[in-house]
Amino acid sequence: MITTTDKTSDGEPRGPLAGIRVLDTTGVVVGPVATLMLAEQGADVIKIEPPEGDLMRRLGGRPRKPGMSPKFLHFNRNKRSIVLDLKSDEGREVMARLVATADVFVSNMRPRALQSLGLTFAAMAAINPRIVHCTISGFAIGGPYAGVPAYDTIIQGLSGVAACHAEVLGEPRFAPFVLTDHLVGIVAAQAICAALLGRQRTGVGEAIEVPMFENAAAFVLSEHLDQRTFDPDGHMGDPRIMNPDARPLQTQDGYICVSANTDAQMRAFFDAIGRPELKDDPRFASVASRVVHVRAYFAIRAEAMRERTTAEWVEILRRHDVPAMPYHTLQSLLDDPQLRGSGVLTNEIQNNEDGQEESMLGLRHPNRYSNTGVPASRLAPRFGEHGEEILAELGFGADERRRLAGRGADAAE
Template sequence: MAFEPLKGLRVLDLTSVVVGPVCTARLALYGAEIIKLESPEGDLMRGLGGQSPTGRHSGTYLHLNRAKRNICCNLKLPDARKIIARLLETCDIVVANMRPQALARLGLDHETVTRAYPGTIYCLITGYGLDGPYSGFPTYDSVIQAAAGIPGLVAARDGEPRYVPMVMCDHVVGEIAASSIMAALVERSNTGKGTFIEVPMFETMANFVMQEHLAQHSFVPPVGPAGDQRLLSADNRPVRTKDGWIAFTVNTDKQVQAFLDATGKGDLKADPRFATVRARADNVRAWFAL
C-alpha cells in the first residue's frame, strides 16, 4: 500500500528550475495533488539536458515534475489571474520560488494570499531571505554552493575550489522546504490557521555545512584545525583493486582490527596511533594514507 499521508491536500506550485520542484515532488510522493503553473515559455528545465522524443521536455524536467498536473498560464493577463484566484480557493498549500518583487506585482505574494485565504500554508523559497543587502537577488545552485563555502571544502582536500558535481543545494533546500511544510500542516491541524514559511537557500546551506567547516573550531579557543579532517583527507576515497574499485569504511575498534587483519597489516594493530577511536582521529591523515 502506498504511503500517502498528504492525500486529499492540494498544492499550487509556483516554482521552476530545481529547488522548488524538488519540494513539490516530495509532497506529490506523499500523496498531495500538485498543480504546477508554467508560463507559455515553459519551465527552464524543459530545455536543459537530453530531450524526449517529442522534444517538449528533458529527462531532468521529468524527474523533477513527475506526478504533477500542469497548467499553462500567462499571469500578466487578467483572465489568468481569475483562474489562479479560483485555484487558491481550493488549495491548502502554495509553494513559490519566484523573486518576491515579481510575486508582489502579480498579487501572489504571501501577504496578499494569506490575507485572502488565512488557512493557506505559504512556503517561499528565496536565495538570501527577505531582509538584508542581498534580499531579492536571483540565484542558482552553484552560487549558493560558493556562498556556503562548499568549493572551499573541496579546495582544502584537492587544492582547487570546485563545485560538487550535482545540484546539491537545490536538492537539500527543496527537501527542507517540504519537511517545513509538513510541520506547518501539523500546526494547522492544532490551530486551524495557515502560516507563512520562508526557506532561504543560503541560510539553509550554511547551517547544513557548518559542522564540516568548523569541527575543532567549534570551541574557543580552537582545539584543532578547521574542518572535518576525515573528510578533507585526499586519501578518503574509493580504492582501486585488481578488478575494479571498492568503497568501504571502518570506524569502530573492532572493525579496524578486522580490517588490518584482512589487508595483511596485522602488525599495525599494536600501533598506538590507530589503537582507539580518539587516536585515529588525532592521526586521521596517517590512518587514511594506509
C-alpha cells in the same frame, strides 16, 4: 486535516499526503525537487506554468518530445500542469479559485515578483486562512543579499561547497550535480510538512521562508566548523573528510568504498587485511586517536586495497562485518541489483504521438509507508496537459473554459 481515505476505491495506495493540494509555481530544480517529494507522498501537485513554460523543459537535456527534457521528466513526476499567465486578469481569476481550494503554495519567485502578481502570503491568507505559503529564495530577508538572484552554482561558491573541493583538490570546484538545489528542495518539503502538522493544531496556515544560501552554509559549517567551534583561531575542516584518501580506493581491477569507523570495525578491518598487530597500535586504538592520526590510518587502508580485486575485498570485508561496497560508474549504477530490486529504477512505457509505445528509464519514490503506501508513479505532465480538467474542478463551465483558453489560462498545450 486530511479527510480523504488512504486508498482509492480500487484499493490502490494514496500516500500519507493524500488530500493535500499543492500549488507549484516553481521552476528549474530547487522548487520542483520540493514539490516532487510532496507529489510522490500523495499530494495533488498542480504545476502552474507561465506561457513560456518551465525553463527545465528546454534546459534539462535533449528531449525525445518537445518540452519534455530528461531532467524535467525526473523532477516533475506525479504532477499536473496548467498554463496561467498570472499577469493577466484571466490568469489571476483562475489563481484566486485555486488558492481557495489549496493547502500549500510553493514559489521560488523573488519578493518583488510575488508582490506584483498578488501572490504574497497576506493576499492568499485573505482568501484562504489555512494556506501554507512557502517561498524558496536565494537569500533570507533581512540580510544585505535579500532579493539578489541566485542559482545552484552561485550558492555552491558562496556557501563553501566549492571551497571544500579546494581543500582536497587544490582548486575550487562545483559538485557535478546541483547539490544545493537538491538539499534546499528537501529542506523545503520538510518545512512544508511541519507547517501542515502545525496547522492541524492551530487551524491556520503560515508563511515559510527557505533561503538557499543560509541552508547550504549551515550544511557546510555543521560538518567543517571543527575546532573553530571553540577557538577563534581553531582549525576548520573535518580532517577525515578533507583527507586526499577519503575517496574510493584503488584495487587490482577497479575501486572500492570502505568505511571502518567504530573501534570494532577498526579491529575487524586490520584482521581482514592481515595486519592484526595494528589493533594494538596506540595511533589507532580509539576513535579519537584515529582522528589525530587519520593520514596514517587512511594510507594503510589505501595501500591494502591495492593487493586484491574489488570483488575479493568486498567478500572478505563483508565476512568481517566491515562496511564496504563496490564503486559504481554512472553507467554501472544503472545495473545495480538493489536499485532494480527495490523498484527505484524501472523501465517506464509511454505512448508517442503516433500511439506507439516507447520505453524509457524511470525513477520512483525510494521511501515506503506501511499504512498509506505511495501512489502509483505517473510520468511528468505535458505542457498544460491538465488545464481542462483543473478548470472543470474549479467549477468553470464549458463556455468559461473556452473563454479562458488562450487568454491567460490555457487548457492545453
